Amino acid sequence: DQQVKQNSPSLSVQEGRISILNCDYTNSMFDYFLWYKKYPAEGPTFLISISSIKDKNEDGRFTVFLNKSAKHLSLHIVPSQPGDSAVYFCAATTNFGNEKLTFGTGTRLTIIP
Amino acid sequence: DSGVTQTPKHLITATGQRVTLRCSPRSGDLSVYWYQQSLDQGLQFLIQYYNGEERAKGNILERFSAQQFPDLHSELNLSSLELGDSALYFCASSVVGRRGSGYNEQFFGPGTRLTVL
Numbered sequence: 490d491q492q493v494k495q496n497s498p499s500l501s502v503q504e505g506r507i508s509i510l511n512c513d514y515t516n517s518m519f520d521y522f523l524w525y526k527k528y529p530a531e532g533p534t535f536l537i538s539i540s541s542i543k544d545k546n547e548d549g550r551f552t553v554f555l556n557k558s559a560k561h562l563s564l565h566i567v568p569s570q571p572g573d574s575a576v577y578f579c580a581a582t583t584n585f586g587n588e589k590l591t592f593g594t595g596t597r598l599t600i601i602p
Numbered sequence: 603d604s605g606v607t608q609t610p611k612h613l614i615t616a617t618g619q620r621v622t623l624r625c626s627p628r629s630g631d632l633s634v635y636w637y638q639q640s641l642d643q644g645l646q647f648l649i650q651y652y653n654g655e656e657r658a659k660g661n662i663l664e665r666f667s668a669q670q671f672p673d674l675h676s677e678l679n680l681s682s683l684e685l686g687d688s689a690l691y692f693c694a695s696s697v698v699g700r701r702g703s704g705y706n707e708q709f710f711g712p713g714t715r716l717t718v719l
Contacts, residue, residue: 493644525710532604532692532710533645578644589635589658590708592644 492516493581495593503601508566510596512579515560519581523590524553524564527576536577537564566598574600605629606711608693614717620681623714627674627695633657634676635708636668639690651676683718690715 494513502508510524520541525533539546539553539562546553552565566573579593605628615621627634632653637645647660651670662668665683670676680687694708 495644498642530712532606532694532712534604534710535707580645589647589650589660590637590645591647592637594642594644 491594492519493579493591493593495577495579495596497596498594499597499599501599501601502569504571505568508564508569508573508598508600510564510566510577510579510598512562512564512593513560514562514581516581516583516591517560518583519591521582522553522555522562523580523582524551525578525580525592527578527595533578569600571600571602574598604709604711606693606695606709608691608711608714610714611712612715612717614719615683616719617683617685619683619718620679621683621716623678623680623691623693623716625676625678625693625695625711627676627693628709631695631697631709632674633696633706634670634674635694635696636662636676636678637692637694639692639713640686641689645692648678680716685718688716688718 523538524536526536527533537551555562576595576597578595580590582588607626609624635650636648639645648662649668650658654670665681668678690713692713694710696706696708
């Protein structure tokens with residue numbers, strides 16, 4: 490049972506444009522959501538997170554939006570840069586973040602110069 | 603560099619064998635988490651230790667076991683290996699692993715790539 494789903498395995502975006510990565514979840518107990526970025530031969534690195542009490546969180550070029558009624562979150566990257574090319578994982582957890590992370594299968598983002 | 607170290611980086615072994623993967627958490631982190639990433643899959647949670655004690659278990663097979671030592675490093679033991687155990691194994695650490703104490707970021711190591719032939 491895939492509780493966190495990333496339905497787009499890959500996404501290509503022109504440099505300077507907006508990248509939008511999507512994630513859906515099924516478990517209504519999840520109360521904290523995270524995005525991780527992963528380069529080849531490295532472990533995932535934390536990018537940005539959002540608590541279920543918010544609907545938006547911004548950090549520089551990265552914004553995460555949460556729609557609890559739709560059980561959907563998205564990551565917006567503006568403007569997209571070549572260094573953003575990586576695999577992005579959506580993850581979710583319960584009880585404010587100190588439980589195990591449940592990951593989606595990832596979206597490979599390629600920024601085209 | 604996340605501060606989490608994992609050894610070895612690569613491991614190639616045969617079916618039926620046993621291997622041990624090692625993880626050293628960031629200095630000061632008490633919680634260690636193990637995740638498995640199979641081909642084209644997300645990371646699957648295996649097990650968590652907090653200050654030497656098992657805290658949570660995920661979809662970890664009975665052939666797999668783990669422990670956290672007094673110096674807080676952790677080992678994941680995989681036995682009677684099968685072809686399907688070939689995967690990337692990640693270790694992560696965080697400061698605490700207590701319910702309701704607020705979010706504490708998990709820092710991931712670079713992973714160990716296990717190939718079972």
